[in-house]
Amino acid sequence: MEHIHHALKFKYDLCIGCSHCTSVCPTCAIHVEDGHPILDANRCIDCGMCYQTCPMNAIYIEQDDFETIYNFKCPVLLVPSIFSAQFPEKVSQRAILSAIYHLGFKYVYEVEKSVDVLKEVINDKVKDESAEKPIISTFCPAIVRLIQVKYPSLVDNLLLTKPPLDVTALYIREVLVERGVAPEDIGIFYVAPCAAKIAAVKSPVGEEKSNIDGVINMNYLYNKVFRVIKQGVYTLREDEFDFHPLSKNSILWSLTGGEIKDIPTGRNLAIDEVHNVSAFLDKLENEDLDDIDFLELRACDESCAGGILCAGNRFLIAERQRKRAKQRPKTVTPQENNILNYKDYLKDNMAVGEVQPRSMDKLDDNISVAMRKMKKVFEITNDLPKVDCRICGYQTCKALAEAVVNNQADIRQCIFVQRILEQTDKLTTAEALKITKKVWGEVKVDKDSIKHLDLE
Amino acid sequence: MHFEYNVEGGDFTNAGTTSSKVKKMMKQLGVDPAIVKRTVVALYEAEVNIVAHAYRGVIYVDLEDTSVSIKLVDEGPGIPDINQAMQKGYSTASPEVREMGFGAGMGLPNMQSNSDKLTVNSVVGKGTTVEIVNYF
Numbered sequence: 001m002e003h004i005h006h007a008l009k010f011k012y013d014l015c016i017g018c019s020h021c022t023s024v025c026p027t028c029a030i031h032v033e034d035g036h037p038i039l040d041a042n043r044c045i046d047c048g049m050c051y052q053t054c055p056m057n058a059i060y061i062e063q064d065d066f067e068t069i070y071n072f073k074c075p076v077l078l079v080p081s082i083f084s085a086q087f088p089e090k091v092s093q094r095a096i097l098s099a100i101y102h103l104g105f106k107y108v109y110e111v112e113k114s115v116d117v118l119k120e121v122i123n124d125k126v127k128d129e130s131a132e133k134p135i136i137s138t139f140c141p142a143i144v145r146l147i148q149v150k151y152p153s154l155v156d157n158l159l160l161t162k163p164p165l166d167v168t169a170l171y172i173r174e175v176l177v178e179r180g181v182a183p184e185d186i187g188i189f190y191v192a193p194c195a196a197k198i199a200a201v202k203s204p205v206g207e208e209k210s211n212i213d214g215v216i217n218m219n220y221l222y223n224k225v226f227r228v229i230k231q232g233v234y235t236l237r238e239d240e241f242d243f244h245p246l247s248k249n250s251i252l253w254s255l256t257g258g259e260i261k262d263i264p265t266g267r268n269l270a271i272d273e274v275h276n277v278s279a280f281l282d283k284l285e286n287e288d289l290d291d292i293d294f295l296e297l298r299a300c301d302e303s304c305a306g307g308i309l310c311a312g313n314r315f316l317i318a319e320r321q322r323k324r325a326k327q328r329p330k331t332v333t334p335q336e337n338n339i340l341n342y343k344d345y346l347k348d349n350m351a352v353g354e355v356q357p358r359s360m361d362k363l364d365d366n367i368s369v370a371m372r373k374m375k376k377v378f379e380i381t382n383d384l385p386k387v388d389c390r391i392c393g394y395q396t397c398k399a400l401a402e403a404v405v406n407n408q409a410d411i412r413q414c415i416f417v418q419r420i421l422e423q424t425d426k427l428t429t430a431e432a433l434k435i436t437k438k439v440w441g442e443v444k445v446d447k448d449s450i451k452h453l454d455l456e
Numbered sequence: 457m458h459f460e461y462n463v464e465g466g467d468f469t470n471a472g473t474t475s476s477k478v479k480k481m482m483k484q485l486g487v488d489p490a491i492v493k494r495t496v497v498a499l500y501e502a503e504v505n506i507v508a509h510a511y512r513g514v515i516y517v518d519l520e521d522t523s524v525s526i527k528l529v530d531e532g533p534g535i536p537d538i539n540q541a542m543q544k545g546y547s548t549a550s551p552e553v554r555e556m557g558f559g560a561g562m563g564l565p566n567m568q569s570n571s572d573k574l575t576v577n578s579v580v581g582k583g584t585t586v587e588i589v590n591y592f
Binding site: 155363364 | 483484592
């Protein structure tokens, strides 16, 4: 099995074993063992639902050490346009930019700089009669992974084009080398609004290696930049280097509906939030909805404004982003956005390899074995209470049944099964306790840990 | 494995429930996504036919190691001339209905192109039986 990188990690020292993460996971990738969540690397799509729900902040998102930017003579920051919408409205773009330079970056580019080029490629694809429709956007990496694991029949619909992040990185390298910067001196650091984007940089789908040298979490940079601004230690820069203002549509691109705004022809839909997307893809798989041309699908509610590394309320961030967009013209000229002068080079280097499905539903590689297992799963699920209480450590009764069939769990982890077995003397209290402790750890069922409850 | 599902005539809201369930199982078995797609398209079409034209029906699904066989038995008006109905573009729909994009005469031909074996039997005034077989 290929190694799949995940940006979400658990801090067991902070985890209280509440299993909220288990319950919200849209791909059923988390179960509890020994009082802590265990992640199934093949199922996780890095959507971050678990991160958002964790009451203990016991899930963190790994990032590269910020200090590594100083390993490069020419550190470049690649920042999504949503970054500036994190700040209160009175904080100017120029102040944010100056503070970033103050931190040591030589150049700053916005990710969506390449949207002006990318949208042409998308429109060509939408007009292409031979393309598999609907074309599904690959902008949101959590969606790409969702389709790989849950909707393998739809991988051929994925747009095999680099997302804005990678196209802009391609441009940055090209333009800086032209300006005489040595290639080895260029270090491109990407500011990620979510875990999925980090995972996509660390193990890109359909590509060998990413063009990005390091990843910085958006809320980390927000705090760092805001502190510089608050303390007023930066010098306001007059020059903007390549940080030319984006077009209106490029600013709106990462919000819900942003991509399809740039597609004037055909029937195009924008759907956000992972459960909404799942429901739609279920429908798409069932029915022949071939009159839809393009699907913009985003894992987060309010798209990137709802990214789990955003600092603040998603609706306020989206509102600020829209306000910023309103002040800009719909399109920009090559004089305003230099990337348009590199259109041909970028278009030639924009394709990515095929995306491979890796179905999470498949019970076995051998159909006969899978059939036997499926039968067993049905039988076990039928006998289980179907209350999905998670006391067994799994998200649902069916998930427990599947784990049992795959020899990963004991059916006696079910509290209802325990009660039934106890009635027929097939399970002692001591044995039941041992099983429960294997799932929830020692503490939760330790009789000495009760201090305030009056159980007499 | 054998399954049975009931379909109510006129219940468009729930049309597609059976194809959705069959799809889920085929995915669990690890059947080639292209075959899953074909099966679901054919079954969905057949399922909607019951909802649109019959009073009620039962769908029998047999999943084997190498194939899926689906038998849809409905109580309904039946099809007077099956050979005609199998022809692309043949439709009994009125111009008004066609104008809305329905009754294009592609239902049965579409099912045929998405199944390895398709058998249609019908008795006018009694009902129609459709059998779809796809091999893995």
